[in-house]
Amino acid sequence: MSRIGKKPITVPKDVTVKITGNTVVVKGPKGELDSSFNSNMKIELNNNEIIVTRPDDLRENKALHGLTRALIQNMVNGVTTAYSKTLDIVGVGYKAELKGKNLLLNIGYSHPIYFMPPDGINLLAPTATQIIITGIDKQLVGLVAAKIRSIRKPEPYKGKGIKYSNEIIQRKAGKTAGK
Numbered sequence: 001m002s003r004i005g006k007k008p009i010t011v012p013k014d015v016t017v018k019i020t021g022n023t024v025v026v027k028g029p030k031g032e033l034d035s036s037f038n039s040n041m042k043i044e045l046n047n048n049e050i051i052v053t054r055p056d057d058l059r060e061n062k063a064l065h066g067l068t069r070a071l072i073q074n075m076v077n078g079v080t081t082a083y084s085k086t087l088d089i090v091g092v093g094y095k096a097e098l099k100g101k102n103l104l105l106n107i108g109y110s111h112p113i114y115f116m117p118p119d120g121i122n123l124l125a126p127t128a129t130q131i132i133i134t135g136i137d138k139q140l141v142g143l144v145a146a147k148i149r150s151i152r153k154p155e156p157y158k159g160k161g162i163k164y165s166n167e168i169i170q171r172k173a174g175k176t177a178g179k
Contacts, residue, residue: 009073014028040055088165096131121141156170
């Protein structure tokens with residue numbers, strides 16, 4: 001058995017779960033998420049616990065077992081406490097500000113860049129060099145953070161660009177370092 005897959009998922013009191021076939025709908029105080037899973041996985045709700053089981057020990061089913069359980073756990077966690085990622089902007093004159101719901105980035109290009117977040121994502125810019133992305137869908141929060149970071153990835157010589165707050169940039173020595 002998968003160590004992750006065989007763990008039951010405890011459902012908090014303020015969360016409701018509805019399972020129809022291989023589709024799971026989770027409602028909580030922060031919002032509602034729904035997702036469809038592989039038809040090989042059997043998902044059951046017993047006594048405020050979600051249990052995921054697999055039919056056999058095929059390699060594909062073993063992989064899907066733990067994945068399905070982890071995705072459902074992320075859904076339950078997301079509707080109770082929202083996920084967030086923090087990005088830092090490094091560079092002289094680089095800054096970010098909110099214009100309504102959109103994010104205006106001035107990061108060294110000849111033109112400003114407007115980033116429009118998808119539904120379900122909230123952007124905050126507490127300072128000119130920090131962006132906080134929050135939402136209930138863990139995958140969507142990570143995707144939006146990666147898209148914003150890809151606009152200007154941090155470069156290894158001076159470290160200028162947009163980076164995750166916990167990311168460590170490996171620095172390289174310049175041309176004059178060997179002289």
